Amino acid sequence: MKRSIAKVFPLFGIVLMLSACVSQTTQDASKNKDSLDAKYPLQTSQTLTIWDKSQVNPAYTSYTEQPYYQELEKRTGIKAEYRFPTGDLHRESFNLMIASGELPDIINYDWLILPGGPEKYVKEGYIVCINEALEKYAPNLTGYLLENPDIDRMVKTDGGDYYCFPTLRGDETLNVYQGPIVRSDWLDELGLSTPETMDDWYAMLKAFKEKKGASAPLSYVNQYAFEGGFLAGSFGTKLGFYQQSGVIHYGPYEPQWKDFLVTLRRWYKEGLIDADIATIDSKMLASRITSGKTGAVLGSGGNIGQWLPTLLSYEPSSSLIGVPYPVLNRGETPMFSQLDNSYVFGGAAITSQCKNIELAARYLDYGYSEQGRMYHNFGIEGVSYNLVDDYPKYSDAILGANDFMSEATKYINTEMSIQDPRMYEQRLKYPQQKEAILAWVKSDAVKYLIPPIIPTEEESGEMTRMINDIDTAVREYLLKFVFGNESEATFDDYIKGLERDGIKRVLELKQASLDRYNYR
Amino acid sequence: MRATTRTGAAVCRAVNEAASQKIKTQSRWSLKNIVKDFKRHKVKYLMLTPVIVYFILFCYAPMYGAIIAFKDYSPLKGIWGSNWVGLSHFFDFFTSTYFRRVVGNTFIISLCDVIWGFPAPILLALLLNEIRGSAFKRIVQTASYMPHFISLVVVCGIIKNFVVTDGLFNDIVAFFGGTRVSMLQKPEMFRTIFVSTNIWQQIGWDSIIYVAALTGIDRQLYEAASIDGASRFKQTFYVTLPSLVPTIVVLLILRLGQILNVGFEKIILLYNESIYDTADVISSFVYRRGLQELDWSFSTAVGLFNSAVNCVFLIGANRATKMVSGLSLW
Numbered sequence: 001m002k003r004s005i006a007k008v009f010p011l012f013g014i015v016l017m018l019s020a021c022v023s024q025t026t027q028d029a030s031k032n033k034d035s036l037d038a039k040y041p042l043q044t045s046q047t048l049t050i051w052d053k054s055q056v057n058p059a060y061t062s063y064t065e066q067p068y069y070q071e072l073e074k075r076t077g078i079k080a081e082y083r084f085p086t087g088d089l090h091r092e093s094f095n096l097m098i099a100s101g102e103l104p105d106i107i108n109y110d111w112l113i114l115p116g117g118p119e120k121y122v123k124e125g126y127i128v129c130i131n132e133a134l135e136k137y138a139p140n141l142t143g144y145l146l147e148n149p150d151i152d153r154m155v156k157t158d159g160g161d162y163y164c165f166p167t168l169r170g171d172e173t174l175n176v177y178q179g180p181i182v183r184s185d186w187l188d189e190l191g192l193s194t195p196e197t198m199d200d201w202y203a204m205l206k207a208f209k210e211k212k213g214a215s216a217p218l219s220y221v222n223q224y225a226f227e228g229g230f231l232a233g234s235f236g237t238k239l240g241f242y243q244q245s246g247v248i249h250y251g252p253y254e255p256q257w258k259d260f261l262v263t264l265r266r267w268y269k270e271g272l273i274d275a276d277i278a279t280i281d282s283k284m285l286a287s288r289i290t291s292g293k294t295g296a297v298l299g300s301g302g303n304i305g306q307w308l309p310t311l312l313s314y315e316p317s318s319s320l321i322g323v324p325y326p327v328l329n330r331g332e333t334p335m336f337s338q339l340d341n342s343y344v345f346g347g348a349a350i351t352s353q354c355k356n357i358e359l360a361a362r363y364l365d366y367g368y369s370e371q372g373r374m375y376h377n378f379g380i381e382g383v384s385y386n387l388v389d390d391y392p393k394y395s396d397a398i399l400g401a402n403d404f405m406s407e408a409t410k411y412i413n414t415e416m417s418i419q420d421p422r423m424y425e426q427r428l429k430y431p432q433q434k435e436a437i438l439a440w441v442k443s444d445a446v447k448y449l450i451p452p453i454i455p456t457e458e459e460s461g462e463m464t465r466m467i468n469d470i471d472t473a474v475r476e477y478l479l480k481f482v483f484g485n486e487s488e489a490t491f492d493d494y495i496k497g498l499e500r501d502g503i504k505r506v507l508e509l510k511q512a513s514l515d516r517y518n519y520r
Numbered sequence: 521m522r523a524t525t526r527t528g529a530a531v532c533r534a535v536n537e538a539a540s541q542k543i544k545t546q547s548r549w550s551l552k553n554i555v556k557d558f559k560r561h562k563v564k565y566l567m568l569t570p571v572i573v574y575f576i577l578f579c580y581a582p583m584y585g586a587i588i589a590f591k592d593y594s595p596l597k598g599i600w601g602s603n604w605v606g607l608s609h610f611f612d613f614f615t616s617t618y619f620r621r622v623v624g625n626t627f628i629i630s631l632c633d634v635i636w637g638f639p640a641p642i643l644l645a646l647l648l649n650e651i652r653g654s655a656f657k658r659i660v661q662t663a664s665y666m667p668h669f670i671s672l673v674v675v676c677g678i679i680k681n682f683v684v685t686d687g688l689f690n691d692i693v694a695f696f697g698g699t700r701v702s703m704l705q706k707p708e709m710f711r712t713i714f715v716s717t718n719i720w721q722q723i724g725w726d727s728i729i730y731v732a733a734l735t736g737i738d739r740q741l742y743e744a745a746s747i748d749g750a751s752r753f754k755q756t757f758y759v760t761l762p763s764l765v766p767t768i769v770v771l772l773i774l775r776l777g778q779i780l781n782v783g784f785e786k787i788i789l790l791y792n793e794s795i796y797d798t799a800d801v802i803s804s805f806v807y808r809r810g811l812q813e814l815d816w817s818f819s820t821a822v823g824l825f826n827s828a829v830n831c832v833f834l835i836g837a838n839r840a841t842k843m844v845s846g847l848s849l850w
Binding site: 464468476483 | 594597612616617618680683684685686700701702704705707792793794795796808809815818
């Protein structure tokens with residue numbers, strides 16, 4: 001089964017590539033006459049229209065007032081009209097735009113999360129395949145992709161088509177940002193060392209409850225708590241798909257899932273887990289940890305920075321630290337941790353309604369040039385940053401701001417370029433935040449991580465409804481089991497239920513996508 | 521405020537009259553009669569035009585889009601260009617493992633809402649009617665509207681904060697010696713929370729039309745009743761309520777026409793996986809499946825199914841009330 005797909009696939013890919021690229025070649029040929037000079041700023045009177053999923057900095061009423069966009073226009077020499085989705089509804093706005101049929105020249109969006117993936121949008125004629133445009137007009141991005149074959153593989157379709165100028169993370173430590181966080185002052189006070197094993201965690205939570213009066217010793221936002229393998233990882237599973245020696249697995253369909261559920265239920269029953277765990281959202285979580293009701297949470301490095309000031313204002317001696325993901329036996333390396341691929345945010349694609357592909361490509365390629373990368377990450381020298389011993393240090397206004405990002409994004413844009421680790425280093429205000437990342441990064445997660453595979457439209461059509469039903473069933477069973485509404489005896493029925501919902505077929509289809517990815 | 525009440529009263533009276541006229545005379549639908557009627561009421565028809573245009577534009581024209589329920593809709597191919605798939609989206613919905621649960625939950629929540637939520641504004645209106653001091657009455661009325669104007673997101677935030685283990689409701693339960701529970705994690709409590717907060721939110725607003733209808737009752741009837749020795753309770757029972765019946769019937773029929781419409785906004789803001797057993801309804805299911813996965817055709821198919829059931833209920837309720845009380849919408 002797997003073999004045959006792999007054999008057929010290259011052929012399929014070539015056909016696709018041809019069909020997708022034909023229209024673009026003819027378009028470009030006519031444009032070649034008035035080829036632009038590659039030196040920025042370019043000389044042009046044409047304007048580009050761009051739909052961007054990100055947001056205008058709240059300090060400004062319009063992007064035209066925002067320094068980042070003003071300076072970008074000067075540097076590239078290209079006038080661009082941006083449109084942004086309203087509020088958090090970028091998915092709805094995107095759908096509306098697509099449904100209206102009136103497309104801008106460039107769309108910056110999460111192409112990977114769309115059912116059918118980018119290939120579908122190329123095939124249906126919304127966006128164009130940019131292989132040729134990259135080769136001709138985008139030396140900077142092409143150069144970077146040549147140097148980084150792993151990333152090159154991520155940003156194209158199975159057929160070898162490039163479809164966007166991707167938002168990339170330039171360093172692996174940027175892909176880890178979430179993990180367990182505990183009150184280290186409580187640990188010290190109780191004479192406990194940093195918890196490593198599940199037994200350590202149990203003892204710690206019990207001590208928090210009994211000796212520190214924490215009403216909800218462990219709390220987390222249930223919706224995303226186990227996707228990175230928190231707690232579940234020590235039993236060798238997680239809520240989601242992972243690969244083990246090239247074979248796709250689904251954590252909640254593995255027998256170990258039961259061991260995890262049993263442990264979670266015991267903790268819940270003993271009052272070690274928040275009694276309101278199903279309803280906890282990020283705001284409630286913040287109030288739990290800052291008020292001392294909770295001593296251990298799953299959160300991000302950014303969360304530490306948000307919570308610490310409030311916590312310190314109540315209890316000056318308190319502190320939060322990131323601790324490694326728990327394991328079963330001392331000395332083991334955690335199997336999972338939250339870990340993203342270097343390419344997850346999608347990127348800027350050129351649409352079929354773009355009249356001047358060269359201009360669009362040159363405009364976007366700026367973000368990948370030496371200068372452009374500095375500009376995207378640090379902004380304007382002398383205004384938002386200064387070079388100190390070759391290290392771009394942000395201005396005091398940015399470093400001293402309450403919210404680093406809301407101040408920095410007046411000048412910088414983390415998308416449509418390559419994110420610089422030196423930005424994140426400075427973004428983290430507290431030493432605890434930096435240490436937390438180092439604690440979380442210690443895991444084997446990269447071995448089990450699934451690269452950004454893309455199902456074909458047919459696969460996706462067949463799979464999305466099944467995955468949806470499966471995901472609903474898994475999350476429902478998890479909570480019911482933990483609350484004691486489902487007994488251990490029902491676990492076999494639950495597994496059968498997943499099979500009825502089509503888990504085996506989903507695994508097959510995912511496997512096919514992964515095999516194709518590995519052949520890219 | 522006054523204006524609303526007055527137009528409300530006018531609407532009620534018009535509805536009542538229309539209903540009673542319908543019963544009296546069966547109008548003849550000949551072309552001659554229509555032309556005659558049109559000539560006689562020229563100005564009224566002119567005034568009606570914007571409303572008719574509105575309905576054609578916003579209610580009838582979009583119905584054409586409903587055909588995507590039978591297609592695999594892709595925006596770029598357009599409504600006509602997309603491929604026909606027949607009834608496959610409907611079968612997908614009917615054969616889904618969750619079909620029975622979501623339809624059942626929708627009916628139960630909606631019925632509870634009718635049973636408890638429908639009489640509530642009537643009761644409030646009757647009570648308000650008995651208040652003689654008009655200043656106090658107005659204050660109460662205005663206060664009871666207030667929740668209607670609070671954004672649903674805020675209302676749900678308040679509810680969530682009240683029902684967690686250290687929230688207000690649990691404080692009350694604990695005060696009387698009960699044990700604290702996280703109420704939104706108990707499937708059996710969800711309907712109560714949903715319906716009671718609905719009542720709290722809508723009772724004032726929904727009572728407006730009844731209050732308006734009450735002002736239209738002829739004072740002489742009360743005088744006659746009191747001369748005959750009827751107490752205030754009896755007056756309410758034998759004069760007020762019967763005068764309200766036409767309004768109640770019309771609104772009840774309209775409400776039953778919405779039987780499968782349980783808004784997903786409030787549900788998705790309140791529910792979580794552990795209470796899907798009672799809280800997952802058609803609209804929240806479609807939200808998860810249709811909108812989050814860009815499955816326009818599937819959502820349309822379910823929407824069409826919804827409307828069909830609603831339509832059956834509307835016609836059924838109309839028939840039933842016509843048979844029982846002689847009152848009906850048409």
